Each structure stands twice: as structure tokens, then as C-alpha cells.
Amino acid sequence: MSYIAKPRITHPGLAKNALGLTSRDYEGAVSTLCAGCGHDSVTAAIIQAVFELDIEPHMLAKMSGIGCSSKTPAYFVSQSHGFNSVHGRMPSVTTGANAANRDLLYIGVSGDGDSLSIGVGQFVHAIRRNLNMCYVIENNGVYGLTKGQFSASADIGSMPKKGMPNQQEPIDPVSTALSLGATYIARSFSGDKEQLVPLLKGALLHSGFSLVDIISPCVTFNDHEGSTKSYAHTREHYNHVVDVDYIHPSEEIKASYEEGEAMPIHLHGGDSIILRKVDDSYDPTSRASAFKYLRERFNAGEITTGLLYANETRDEMHELMGNVDAPLSSLPLDELNPGKEELAKLQNRYR
Amino acid sequence: MKPTDTANPEYFHKVVDCQWGCPAHTDVPAYIRMIAQGQFSDAYMENRKSNVFPGILGRVCDRPCEPACRRGRVEDKPVAICRLKRVAADHRDDIRDRLPRPPAKNNGKRVALIGAGCASLTVANDLRPLGYDVTIFEALETTGGLMRTNIPQFRLPPKVLDEEIGYILDMGVDLKLNHPIESLKDLLDENYDAVFVGTGAPRGKNLEIPGRYDSDRIHIGIDWLESVAFEHVDSIGERVLIIGVGNTAMDCCRTSLRLGAIDVKVMARKPRGFFKASAWELEDAEEENVEILVNHSPKEFVIKKGKLVGMTFELMEYTIDENGRIDRGTVTGEKTIPCDDVVLAIGQDNAFPWIERDIGIEFDQWECPVVDETTMMCGRDGVFFGGDSAFGPKNIIWAVEHGHQAAISIHKYCQGEDIEDRLPMGLNLESQKMGMHEWSFSNDYDPASRRLMPHVDLKQRFKKLDIEVELGFTVEQTIEEVERCLNCDVQTVFTESLCIECDACVDICPVDCLTITMNGDEDDLRTRLSAPAENTEQALYVSGELPHTARVMVKDEDLCVHCSLCAERCPTGAWDMQKSTILVPYALDEAQIDPPKTATGGSSA
Numbered sequence: 001m002s003y004i005a006k007p008r009i010t011h012p013g014l015a016k017n018a019l020g021l022t023s024r025d026y027e028g029a030v031s032t033l034c035a036g037c038g039h040d041s042v043t044a045a046i047i048q049a050v051f052e053l054d055i056e057p058h059m060l061a062k063m064s065g066i067g068c069s070s071k072t073p074a075y076f077v078s079q080s081h082g083f084n085s086v087h088g089r090m091p092s093v094t095t096g097a098n099a100a101n102r103d104l105l106y107i108g109v110s111g112d113g114d115s116l117s118i119g120v121g122q123f124v125h126a127i128r129r130n131l132n133m134c135y136v137i138e139n140n141g142v143y144g145l146t147k148g149q150f151s152a153s154a155d156i157g158s159m160p161k162k163g164m165p166n167q168q169e170p171i172d173p174v175s176t177a178l179s180l181g182a183t184y185i186a187r188s189f190s191g192d193k194e195q196l197v198p199l200l201k202g203a204l205l206h207s208g209f210s211l212v213d214i215i216s217p218c219v220t221f222n223d224h225e226g227s228t229k230s231y232a233h234t235r236e237h238y239n240h241v242v243d244v245d246y247i248h249p250s251e252e253i254k255a256s257y258e259e260g261e262a263m264p265i266h267l268h269g270g271d272s273i274i275l276r277k278v279d280d281s282y283d284p285t286s287r288a289s290a291f292k293y294l295r296e297r298f299n300a301g302e303i304t305t306g307l308l309y310a311n312e313t314r315d316e317m318h319e320l321m322g323n324v325d326a327p328l329s330s331l332p333l334d335e336l337n338p339g340k341e342e343l344a345k346l347q348n349r350y351r
Numbered sequence: 352m353k354p355t356d357t358a359n360p361e362y363f364h365k366v367v368d369c370q371w372g373c374p375a376h377t378d379v380p381a382y383i384r385m386i387a388q389g390q391f392s393d394a395y396m397e398n399r400k401s402n403v404f405p406g407i408l409g410r411v412c413d414r415p416c417e418p419a420c421r422r423g424r425v426e427d428k429p430v431a432i433c434r435l436k437r438v439a440a441d442h443r444d445d446i447r448d449r450l451p452r453p454p455a456k457n458n459g460k461r462v463a464l465i466g467a468g469c470a471s472l473t474v475a476n477d478l479r480p481l482g483y484d485v486t487i488f489e490a491l492e493t494t495g496g497l498m499r500t501n502i503p504q505f506r507l508p509p510k511v512l513d514e515e516i517g518y519i520l521d522m523g524v525d526l527k528l529n530h531p532i533e534s535l536k537d538l539l540d541e542n543y544d545a546v547f548v549g550t551g552a553p554r555g556k557n558l559e560i561p562g563r564y565d566s567d568r569i570h571i572g573i574d575w576l577e578s579v580a581f582e583h584v585d586s587i588g589e590r591v592l593i594i595g596v597g598n599t600a601m602d603c604c605r606t607s608l609r610l611g612a613i614d615v616k617v618m619a620r621k622p623r624g625f626f627k628a629s630a631w632e633l634e635d636a637e638e639e640n641v642e643i644l645v646n647h648s649p650k651e652f653v654i655k656k657g658k659l660v661g662m663t664f665e666l667m668e669y670t671i672d673e674n675g676r677i678d679r680g681t682v683t684g685e686k687t688i689p690c691d692d693v694v695l696a697i698g699q700d701n702a703f704p705w706i707e708r709d710i711g712i713e714f715d716q717w718e719c720p721v722v723d724e725t726t727m728m729c730g731r732d733g734v735f736f737g738g739d740s741a742f743g744p745k746n747i748i749w750a751v752e753h754g755h756q757a758a759i760s761i762h763k764y765c766q767g768e769d770i771e772d773r774l775p776m777g778l779n780l781e782s783q784k785m786g787m788h789e790w791s792f793s794n795d796y797d798p799a800s801r802r803l804m805p806h807v808d809l810k811q812r813f814k815k816l817d818i819e820v821e822l823g824f825t826v827e828q829t830i831e832e833v834e835r836c837l838n839c840d841v842q843t844v845f846t847e848s849l850c851i852e853c854d855a856c857v858d859i860c861p862v863d864c865l866t867i868t869m870n871g872d873e874d875d876l877r878t879r880l881s882a883p884a885e886n887t888e889q890a891l892y893v894s895g896e897l898p899h900t901a902r903v904m905v906k907d908e909d910l911c912v913h914c915s916l917c918a919e920r921c922p923t924g925a926w927d928m929q930k931s932t933i934l935v936p937y938a939l940d941e942a943q944i945d946p947p948k949t950a951t952g953g954s955s956a
Contacts (some may be wrong), residue, residue, distance in 0.1 A: 036922025
């Protein structure tokens with residue numbers, strides 16, 4: 001960590017968004033992670049995405065569990081809501097928060113340990129419910145906070161800094177989410193903000209559960225030769241299949257995208273994203289073919305990135321359950337608490 | 352773009368805007384850090400190495416460093432560099448044992464210096480320690496030239512002049528006062544090995560309009576100031592008009608107030624923004640309730656019964672185009688302003704009535720000698736010029752630099768060496784890393800605003816001519832002001848082979864000056880950076896291809912606050928903070944170059 005805070009001085013030509021804020025206004029505390037940690041780049045990408053989306057800081061809720069990844073919400077949008085919960089329990093706490101106030105934008109930041117080991121049960125059920133949130137996994141293949149043991153996403157044969165190679169099958173969050181019916185599934189790399197920022201913007205605006213699995217190298221414990229989650233390995237085996245452009249509702253979708261190559265997806269709020277296929281053979285609307293492609297490429301040692309699956313037609317949790325539209329806190333007390341008599345009536349129905 | 356050649360000393364020199372802006376290349380950030388640590392004598396000596404007169408310049412320098420200061424671009428006001436220089440001078444201990452020493456024995460070469468101003472004194476300072484027998488010829492009864500005769504004592508006390516000039520004369524310089532040179536030819540006949548002309552631009556411009564010679568109450572500014580300095584004049588009328596709005600005009604109006612004037616008006620032909628005076632000199636004059644009247648063009652002096660009673664001006668109107676250029680103006684009316692005295696401060700010219708035109712020295716159409724800008728030698732071998740006498744009126748710090756360069760040339764000339772074959776500037780880079788996140792300098796950005804110079808009370812200061820108005824910074828002010836320096840000499844140095852492209856530096860930079868991107872030509876790159884890079888006077892620092900992706904690291908030098916966060920957040924040490932020392936060669940270095948031909952950075956101290 002640094003001894004000084006990032007100076008408040010800014011470049012006078014810094015861009016402002018529709019709210020009159022600069023990207024600096026979306027920053028948080030100075031990172032205490034290791035210098036060069038991929039997570040800090042993810043933080044910068046989140047700042048860029050929420051800045052560009054003109055999100056009002058008080059309409060954002062940042063959720064996390066435990067781990068290096070889960071520290072990062074402290075480093076962006078310090079004027080938003082936040083909840084740093086128990087290890088692996090971020091999805092449940094977010095479910096509760098979202099149930100109570102569906103107006104907020106929920107971003108959960110988790111890691112491969114928090115989501116794929118201790119919290120894997122929570123993770124899969126949040127997907128099953130199609131909880132309306134952006135779920136970021138900062139995936140580095142190791143438990144950095146406890147000095148670099150392999151996590152559940154470590155690849156077979158991947159070498160630790162010291163000791164024996166990993167022998168156990170990795171859990172791939174993308175394939176897991178595909179099999180569970182998640183409706184926006186992306187993978188990216190902390191070192192590629194050009195790809196990552198639009199993916200995050202789409203994920204934040206998507207209605208339902210959006211997963212962004214981000215290879216985010218652990219510069220201290222997993223950035224060596226023999227690691228499959230290092231900066232160098234990720235860049236060498238990078239397979240970029242679908243790019244995304246975010247289109248603001250005020251912009252017209254340009255006709256210059258050639259048919260077959262580009263596919264517009266209309267999001268709920270009126271925004272759109274354009275998918276640009278880099279690999280023609282990839283179909284990001286078919287779970288079956290996406291699954292097949294991902295397995296093949298994984299077996300070939302490639303890291304497939306981009307918007308890998310998108311489906312805007314499925315209802316999110318509130319719609320599935322027919323919940324009230326307004327946040328619970330905005331309801332008058334008599335509506336929220338109909339009283340003893342109504343409770344007794346309800347109970348009588350089950351006698 | 353090609354990778355930036357940081358081995359060329361010019362690159363990092365230019366990043367240190369103040370040092371680049373200073374004609375004498377004073378290492379400003381280095382001496383400011385010394386002041387911050389209370390090492391006033393060291394700071395003084397660091398200054399003296401390049402600018403020779405820190406106490407004088409700490410009061411009256413034209414300070415080209417300040418408009419250049421990066422702080423002025425990041426915020427609005429530059430670091431008060433000149434004021435801090437004075438802090439070093441005011442608080443230094445006795446530094447006489449650290450000064451250049453007179454030689455054990457002379458080298459047998461005789462050099463004549465004409466004029467005892469800053470240019471000649473600098474030549475003496477550089478040559479005397481090498482064993483040259485140096486003689487200064489001065490027409491007046493005292494040293495200092497225009498520094499003493501034209502800068503009033505309330506801005507530059509004689510004590511300061513005497514002390515710093517004394518350091519040089521005490522090395523055994525032969526000073527001949529009251530010794531005007533009437534003929535250069537005669538002097539050349541005395542067989543000096545070299546002659547240096549440092550006689551300034553001693554002729555104040557005149558204003559040939561009706562009535563000019565009908566009164567003895569119309570004065571030429573610099574001559575009048577000289578008469579005041581020598582106490583030949585000790586009063587002036589109550590109502591004074593100063594014609595012109597340059598720095599001499601500011602000195603004239605403020606001097607008038609101290610000699611009995613009550614109503615002083617500075618008459619400017621053009622509007623504000625086109626004044627020649629430095630902003631701070633204007634401020635100081637206006638603080639003393641001097642009125643500045645714009646758009647008044649002198650027409651004639653009004654003389655009644657042989658007495659000056661006023662002056663008539665044409666009232667002007669100007670058009671300023673979108674490039675900020677002003678037209679010649681149109682006359683819209685006339686106005687007569689009553690007055691008792693008029694002081695003309697509309698510029699100075701060179702004057703060389705004492706230089707024969709048939710001795711091989713060429714003069715241009717403005718009666719300036721034709722002088723080589725590097726060697727300071729004129730058409731006649733062995734005759735050198737410096738200061739205002741070389742290229743017309745400039746300022747003290749330019750005169751000092753001319754003196755340094757002339758001293759190098761004179762040394763090489765006297766030793767039979769090629770005066771064109773000069774030592775190049777050198778560059779040293781030293782890492783300032785002290786620990787994981789510790790630097791040898793105060794790297795945090797301090798948002799303090801520029802401190803204001805405390806002045807003697809307005810009622811007190813007019814009592815005597817020699818009450819110095821500026822009091823100098825207090826300890827508290829000094830502590831605040833030194834922290835405003837951005838330490839631009841502690842360079843961000845990048846080693847591309849170490850970079851893993853993690854983006855940590857790009858993300859942490861508070862002023863968004865870093866970008867990792869595909870290479871392109873400069874115009875293209877400037878449009879693709881993290882923040883707009885519109886100041887094309889400031890360089891882009893471009894790396895070679897990065898190992899992973901063949902992209903390049905680009906740094907826009909313009910607004911970097913040298914906070915070191917890029918280097919702190921770099922996991923591999925690809926960024927480092929390194930102090931750049933520009934090694935400026937002096938005559939002493941030229942004399943010591945046998946055999947390795949590199950500068951030592953002026954070890955003349």
C-alpha cells in the first residue's frame with residue numbers, strides 16, 4: 001500500500017458525465033492491495049463503467065464477502081451504499097437487500113475463493129433465482145489473502161509458487177452459470193479495459209443475474225511461469241470471441257454493423273448493447289453451442305472471453321415472484337404492516 | 352513515435368520547466384528541497400553555481416522560471432521561486448570559505464572587462480580562479496552597473512550588492528573605477544589576451560515631441576534613477592507623469608513617491624495585457640496607489656512661460672484580433688493632464704560611441720554589435736560581448752549566462768583551443784527510492800496556495816528612499832511555499848522490459864497522464880490518451896514496445912505532479928523516481944577536462 005492518498009488534484013481537461021461528475025468523483029479509498037494486483041484494474045474499470053453510465057452514487061449498492069476481492073468495494077464510489085458480509089454470503093445478503101429495495105443497482109464483488117469454495121452454494125442459488133445484480137468474480141486461482149494456496153478455479157497442472165502442481169478439476173464459473181441458466185455471462189481480463197468496461201456496463205444494466213468472471217492476476221502469489229492465471233499466460237492464451245459496445249438510449253444504433261457480425265440486444269432501461277462477433281462460429285444466444293465451444297477451447301488451453309451468453313427474455317426475481325414495485329421502505333406503514341386482524345386471517349387460511 | 356531518447360540531457364532538462372526556463376539553468380527544485388531541510392547555505396551555493404548573485408536575483412530577478420513553473424499549469428499560481436531564493440540568501444551562514452578561491456599563481460593571461468555590471472562580474476567570477484589576471488574598467492564611481500544605478504534601493508539594498516560583488520572582487524580582481532573606456536582601439540593596443548564588453552544598454556530612449564527641450568523638468572528614466580542613486584537628485588514635483596509602462600517605469604513612479612510626489616500617474620499607450628512591466632512589479636506599484644492610465648499616447652508637452660505645466664495625450668482605441676494581436680489604434684480625442692515633472696521610461700538602446708567602426712567589429716541596423724549567440728565573440732577575434740550590450744536590453748539572469756559562456760570562450764581562446772568545440776551538457780540520474788514506499792523527497796501533493804510577500808507598512812515605507820519594501824518570507828511562509836514545489840527534477844523513468852502491463856500506474860495517476868496504447872505518430876497519439884494532451888509544448892514520453900502486447904507506454908509530461916504513485920503501485924519497478932541533475936559546463940570544467948571530456952556540473956563552488 002502507499003503511504004499517501006491519491007492527490008485530489010485532477011487534470012483540468014477531465015471529462016464530465018451527465019451528472020457533472022468526473023471519474024475521480026467515483027473513486028474510493030486508496031487500495032491496500034499489493035502493487036500490480038489485477039483487482040485494482042477491475043476497480044478502475046468499475047469506476048469507469050459507473051461514471052460513463054451516469055449512475056448516481058447513492059443509487060448504487062456495493063456488496064462483498066471476504067477475501068482480497070471483497071476488499072475492493074472500499075476502493076470505488078465511496079458515496080454509495082455498501083455491505084461487507086460474511087465469507088461466501090454476499091449473494092444471500094444481496095438477495096435480502098434487493099428484496100427490500102429493488103430500485104438500487106447492485107454490484108457484488110467476489111473472488112474465486114468466496115464464490116467457488118465457501119460460497120458456491122450461495123452463488124448457484126443467486127443465479128437460479130435470477131437475482132437482479134451484477135456479480136463480479138475477480139478470479140486469480142489462488143487464496144491470496146492466506147498466501148497463495150490453490151483455489152477451486154485453479155487449472156490442472158497449474159504450478160504454485162512453491163510445491164506440487166494442482167491435480168483437481170477447476171470449477172469454471174462461466175460454465176456453471178451457463179448450466180444454471182444465468183442470463184448475462186461474460187468473461188474478461190483485468191488487463192483489457194477496452195473489453196471489460198463495456199461488458200461491465202452491459203452487466204450493470206442487464207435485468208436479472210449478470211456474471212462477469214474476470215481473470216485478475218495475483219501479482220504476488222500467482223504471476224509466475226507455470227501459472228495459468230498470470231498476466232503473461234492470460235495474454236498468450238486469450239481468445240476474444242464476442243465484443244460488446246454499449247449504446248446509450250440517446251444514441252441511434254449505427255447501421256455500419258454488418259449483419260451476422262453484429263447483433264443488437266435491447267436492455268430493459270432503453271439502453272442497448274451491440275455484440276460484435278470476433279469468431280463467426282460462436283453463437284452467444286445458444287446455451288448448448290456456447291457450452292460446447294467453451295469446453296473445446298478450454299481443452300485447447302484457451303481462455304475464451306467476451307459476452308459469452310445473453311438472454312434478455314427471462315424474468316428476474318421480483319417479476320418471477322410478483323413482488324411489489326416500490327422499495328419496502330417507501331411503503332406506508334399500514335400497507336407494510338396490515339395489522340393483527342389481517343395476520344389472523346392469513347393464518348386461518350392454513351389451519 | 353520513436354521511443355523517447357532519455358539519454359539526451361535535453362529531454363529531462365525540459366521536464367524541469369523552471370530550470371529549462373532559466374537562462375542560467377539554476378537547479379531550482381534541488382535548492383528548494385535544501386531550503387525545506389533548513390540547509391540555507393547549501394541552497395545559496397547551489398544558486399551561486401549558476402546564477403552567481405542569489406541575494407540580488409532573489410529580489411529583482413525577471414524570474415522567467417515562474418511563468419514556466421508546472422504548478423502554474425496544474426493550479427493557477429506558480430511556486431514563488433524568486434522569493435525562496437531570497438530565503439536562501441537571507442538565512443545563509445558565512446559561506447566565504449565555500450567560494451571559488453583565487454589562484455595560487457596567475458597563468459600569465461590578461462583579460463580586460465569593460466563595465467562592472469553583472470555580465471563582467473560573472474566573467475571575473477569564472478576566470479579569476481583559473482589564474483587569469485582580470486581587470487575591470489568601470490566608468491562610474493561604483494560597481495554593479497544598472498543593478499545599482501537603475502534599481503532603487505527600496506527594492507535592492509546596496510548592502511546586498513556590495514556583499515555579492517565583494518565575493519568576486521575579493522579573489523583579486525583589479526577594479527578600476529571612474530575609468531571610462533573612451534576608445535576600444537586604444538584598449539586593444541594594450542595587448543590584453545582577451546577583452547570582454549559588458550557595458551549594458553545605457554541610453555534611455557527619448558521622446559521627440561513638441562516641447563521636449565523647453566523645460567528641465569522632463570527626465571530620461573534611467574538617467575534620472577542614476578542621479579537619484581548617486582544622490583544628485585533628492586526631490587521631485589508633487590504631480591509626476593511617468594511615460595511608459597515597463598519595469599523602469601515602475602521603478603520611476605515608486606521612486607517619485609519617495610522624493611515628495613503625491614500624485615503619480617503612469618501613462619500607458621496600450622491597454623492592460625500589453626504592458627511590458629512584470630505582473631508583480633505592476634502589483635507593487637499599484638499597491639502604492641500609483642494610477643495607471645491606459646490608451647494615452649503622448650502628443651506634446653505643455654509649456655507656459657517657460658514652465659512645464661502639463662502634457663497632452665491622444666486618446667486611443669484599439670482592436671484586438673482573435674490571436675490576441677493589437678492593431679495600431681485610432682485616435683478618438685485628446686486630453687491634457689497637468690503635471691510638474693515628466694519621466695520618460697519608454698525603453699533603452701545600446702550605445703557604443705567609444706567603439707571605432709574600423710576595427711573589425713560589425714554593427715547591425717540597431718547599432719548592436721553582431722555577436723555569436725553561443726561563443727559571445729564578435730567579428731574581431733578576442734573581443735567578446737555579454738549582457739545588454741550583446742543583444743540589446745534583456746535582464747540580469749541573461750547577462751549572467753552570457754558571462755558564463757563568454758568566460759568559457761575566453762578561456763578556450765586564450766589557451767589556443769577552438770571556442771566552438773565546447774563541452775556538452777551532461778545528465779545524471781539517481782533513484783530516490785528509500786524503501787517500499789518511501790522516497791527521499793516530499794512526494795505528496797500539497798494543495799497550499801502561493802504565499803504572499805509581506806511588505807513594509809504603506810505609511811512607513813515612504814519615509815526614506817532606502818527602506819526595503821519586501822520583508823522576505825517568514826519561517827511559516829517558507830515552510831508552506833517549499834511544499835508547493837512539485838520536484839519536477841525527480842523524473843518518472845520507465846524501463847519497458849520490466850512492465851507486465853497490469854495498468855496499476857495508469858489507474859493511480861491523479862492527473863491521468865499515463866496511457867498504454869498502440870503506437871502511432873504524435874498527432875494521433877495525443878488524441879488517444881487517458882486525458883487530453885493539448886499542450887504540444889510539453890513532450891510525450893514514449894517507451895519502446897512492451898514485452899507482452901507490443902503496445903507502448905505513453906506519458907504526457909504536461910501536468911505530472913511527480914507524486915511517485917506510479918512508481919509505488921508498480922509491482923516490478925518498471926517506473927522509478929530518479930533525480931535528474933543537469934551537468935552544466937562552466938569555464939572551470941573546460942579547464943579540467945584532461946582527459947575525460949564530461950562536465951562535472953560546475954564544481955566551481
